[in-house]
Amino acid sequence: MENNKKLRIGLIGTGFMARTHSNGYNRVKNFFPELEFSPVLKAVCSRNGEKVKAFAEQWGYESTETDWRAVVARDDIDAVDICTPNDMHAEIAIAAAEAGKMVLCEKPLARTLAEAKQMVDAIEKAGVKNTVWYNYRRVPAVTLAKQIVDSGKLGRIFHYRANFLQDWTINASLPQGGAATWRLDADAAGSGVTGDLLAHCIDTAMWLNGGIKDVSAVTETFIKERVHQSTGKMQKVSIDDACAFFCHFDNGSLGLFESTRYARGHKALYTFEINGENASIRWDLHDLNRLEYFDNADDSIVKGWSSIHVTDGDQPYMDKWWVPGLSIGYEHTFVHQVADFLKSLERGGVCSPNFREALETQKVCQAVLESASAGSWKNTDVEWRKKQETEKEAMLSEEV
Ligand code: SOE
Numbered sequence: 001m002e003n004n005k006k007l008r009i010g011l012i013g014t015g016f017m018a019r020t021h022s023n024g025y026n027r028v029k030n031f032f033p034e035l036e037f038s039p040v041l042k043a044v045c046s047r048n049g050e051k052v053k054a055f056a057e058q059w060g061y062e063s064t065e066t067d068w069r070a071v072v073a074r075d076d077i078d079a080v081d082i083c084t085p086n087d088m089h090a091e092i093a094i095a096a097a098e099a100g101k102m103v104l105c106e107k108p109l110a111r112t113l114a115e116a117k118q119m120v121d122a123i124e125k126a127g128v129k130n131t132v133w134y135n136y137r138r139v140p141a142v143t144l145a146k147q148i149v150d151s152g153k154l155g156r157i158f159h160y161r162a163n164f165l166q167d168w169t170i171n172a173s174l175p176q177g178g179a180a181t182w183r184l185d186a187d188a189a190g191s192g193v194t195g196d197l198l199a200h201c202i203d204t205a206m207w208l209n210g211g212i213k214d215v216s217a218v219t220e221t222f223i224k225e226r227v228h229q230s231t232g233k234m235q236k237v238s239i240d241d242a243c244a245f246f247c248h249f250d251n252g253s254l255g256l257f258e259s260t261r262y263a264r265g266h267k268a269l270y271t272f273e274i275n276g277e278n279a280s281i282r283w284d285l286h287d288l289n290r291l292e293y294f295d296n297a298d299d300s301i302v303k304g305w306s307s308i309h310v311t312d313g314d315q316p317y318m319d320k321w322w323v324p325g326l327s328i329g330y331e332h333t334f335v336h337q338v339a340d341f342l343k344s345l346e347r348g349g350v351c352s353p354n355f356r357e358a359l360e361t362q363k364v365c366q367a368v369l370e371s372a373s374a375g376s377w378k379n380t381d382v383e384w385r386k387k388q389e390t391e392k393e394a395m396l397s398e399e400v
Pocket of ligand 1: 268
């Protein structure tokens with residue numbers, strides 16, 4: 001890294017996630033001016049030369065590449081940000097780590113647990129900074145949920161419930177494979193809703209409620225064959241279109257998770273609810289600035305679910321934005337993750353989830369898929385408690 005506290009980014013990919021990350025890099029110093037480090041958009045890479053040039057111009061990248069290996073080899077790049085389909089994550093992350101680059105990787109970390117383990121080994125061997133973009137942790141209302149849970153206000157936790165519902169793949173004529181629909185191709189994605197959507201729910205759940213011990217899952221593939229973009233032929237669909245699972249958390253609570261791309265009417269409905277002995281909380285991505293809270297200690301005449309509008313300067317991240325009462329949105333979660341990454345460079349600590357933490361989510365995803373195909377409970381082997389004891393998170397919100 002250059003001494004003048006620049007973090008020179010090489011971004012691989014030009015799709016939807018590449019836009020969210022680029023927006024994060026571009027906005028961060030406007031709203032977190034106190035951070036010592038500043039991102040510099042050095043290079044963006046895509047195989048499509050025209051597309052990558054247009055992307056560079058639109059988002060302010062200084063140069064373009066059409067081969068990711070060129071980005072990894074460049075001396076003027078400190079950090080490689082991976083926004084490709086999942087089948088490229090491992091190869092790029094491992095090569096980048098071996099070249100001594102920091103790595104920021106879009107979720108899920110990998111297609112399989114085996115791939116994810118190789119990535120963690122490479123990153124830890126190289127000793128480079130790393131993070132995985134499980135962005136929903138950095139919705140201020142979700143970070144507030146973490147603070148409330150950690151304060152012990154909920155008491156003993158009995159239940160954790162989460163859903164992530166979409167409906168964009170109901171159309172049987174949608175192909176699998178290719179730039180827009182690689183998420184339907186098991187070779188490119190690894191899995192369907194389990195890796196794409198439940199991975200978010202699992203990451204948040206273990207962050208809020210600790211390790212998941214074992215799982216019992218069912219999956220379904222509703223549309224069994226789709227045309228493949230690369231062959232033009234009808235091919236078997238091997239991803240899970242829907243998945244539901246029960247689990248036990250290490251703390252003794254029960255978890256219930258559901259995800260599908262066949263819930264007509266729902267576009268990206270991520271919700272979770274935690275029920276404790278003394279209080280409960282719930283959150284809904286469609287109303288992301290609000291955290292609902294029920295406290296059994298309230299006076300009976302006013303007792304009920306309250307809806308906290310998480311926009312006050314005392315609440316996580318919100319002192320950085322507008323004035324109390326004014327909302328922020330989805331894109332801000334990526335600005336927050338960039339800010340936390342820059343903070344981790346300055347002050348040490350981990351920009352959670354790092355690769356090792358994301359490996360725990362990968363273990364649960366793998367156990368879910370194995371449980372569904374075996375029709376039986378599976379242990380996850382997560383080591384969440386151990387990691388919590390050993391690593392310090394670098395989150396700006398902790399200082400609020
Ligand atoms: C899928 O439609 C998707 O874009 C996921 O890949 C993202 O991770 C999720 O945040 C929104 O939905």
